[in-house]
Amino acid sequence: MCTELTPWxxxxxxxxxxxxGIAAGYRVAMRMLQELGRQYPPGDECIIRAGKRFCGLDALQLLLGATYGKGNLQVEAEDRYHFELSLPGQSLRIELELTPRLAVYEEQWQQLFQEKLSPVKNGRKSEIIAEMVELAQQVMDLEDEEFFLKVETRQE
Amino acid sequence: MCTELTPWxxxxxxxxxxxxGIAAGYRVAMRMLQELGRQYPPGDECIIRAGKRFCGLDALQLLLGATYGKGNLQVEAEDRYHFELSLPGQSLRIELELTPRLAVYEEQWQQLFQEKLSPVKNGRKSEIIAEMVELAQQVMDLEDEEFFLKVETRQE
Incomplete structure (x- = not known):
């Protein structure tokens, strides 16, 4: 059966x-597309620099087309949720930074992930998965003001 | 319109x-799925180590689910077309290596890519794209013996 999937x-x-992490990456990618005024990925045209490697980069790869294989997704070891998309051909630059609170959600998720790996009762396992999904939902539900520390688009 | 896309x-x-590069990555990923006896990606279950970063890794990300964001796609700076997939839970390891001839195709493609970036007549631009696609097709058409230097699956 053929099903049209949503971007998420x-x-x-x-x-x-x-x-x-992936919920946060999805929000970052969708906001970048909005800033670009597009629904389709800039792909080869763009370069993305991210401040750290984390799950969310997979959303940027899929929705913006800056991929690890091609090399136009570059990661700096800054340990910040900081993202810079540039379109060199158009001298356009979009800079986003997230509030540090995402780290708290990521830490809680890591604890659940470790718990999921350890031998536990099956009942608890489905609870853990539900808690993981709930954490992602909380990130999705954050107001823009709680989530973004900085959103800046400039022509250079 | 909803269209069911092929893996390619x-x-x-x-x-x-x-x-x-992406043609080669596609062949590597499909062969790994065949060795695993699966059509669906092992995803979180697997770890992939690759001998170098190149376009083909994007096929491994998409078809095998070892992604850069999650961190289960790891690249060693060996400059070899070498790939190792392991399923730690099942002590299974698949090792693939490609003959060095892929580097020749990749070099030819890089030259075309540079030519495409430079100001050229529109007519020549579509020729360049056709030549790029032709190079990928040549990689797809290589016999297994010409393409794979090593394919080894072992239970440890």
């Missing part, structure tokens, strides 16, 4: 699980 | 262009 469903299918 | 079409859509 495509991201989850590619990433393989639901977590706060 | 999904890979090209994700990667954003057709090139010898």
């Amino acid at each position: 469903e495509r991201v989850v299918q590619f990433h393989g699980h639901v977590c706060p | 079409e999904r890979v090209v859509q994700f990667h954003g262009h057709v090139c010898p």
Whole structure:
């Protein structure tokens, strides 16, 4: 059966699980597309620099087309949720930074992930998965003011 | 309109262009799925180590679910077309290595890519794209013996 997936469903299918990181990456990618005034990925045209490697980068790869294979997704070891998309041909630059609170959700998720790996009762396992999904939902539900520390688009 | 894409079409859509590297990555990923006896990606279950970063890794991300964001796609700076997939839970390891001839195709493609970036007549531009697609097709058409230097699956 052929099913048209939403961008979020495509991201989850590619990433393989639901977590706060991928939820955050989805929000970052969708906001960048909005700033670009587009629905389709800039792909080869763009370069993305991210401040750290985390699950959310998979959403940027899928929705913006800056991929690890091509090399136009570059990660700096800054340990910040900081993202810079540039379109060199158009001298356009979009800069986003997230509030540090995402780290708290990511830490909670890591604890659940470790718990999921350890031998536990089956009942608790489905509870853990539900808690993981709930954490991702909380990230999705944050107001823009709680989520973004900075959103800046400039022509250079 | 809803269109069911083939695995190759999904890979090209994700990667954003057709090139010898992504054709090679597609063949590697499909062979790994065949060795695993599966059509669906092992995703979180697997770890992939690759000998170098190149376009083809995008096919491994999409078809095997070992992604850069999750961190289960790891690249060693060996400059070899070498790939190792392990399923730690099942102590299974698949090792693939490609003959060095892929580097020749990749080099030819890089030259075309540079030519495409430079100001050229529109007529020549479509020729260049056709030559790029032709190079990818040549990689797809290589016999297994010409393409794979090593294919080994072992239970440890």
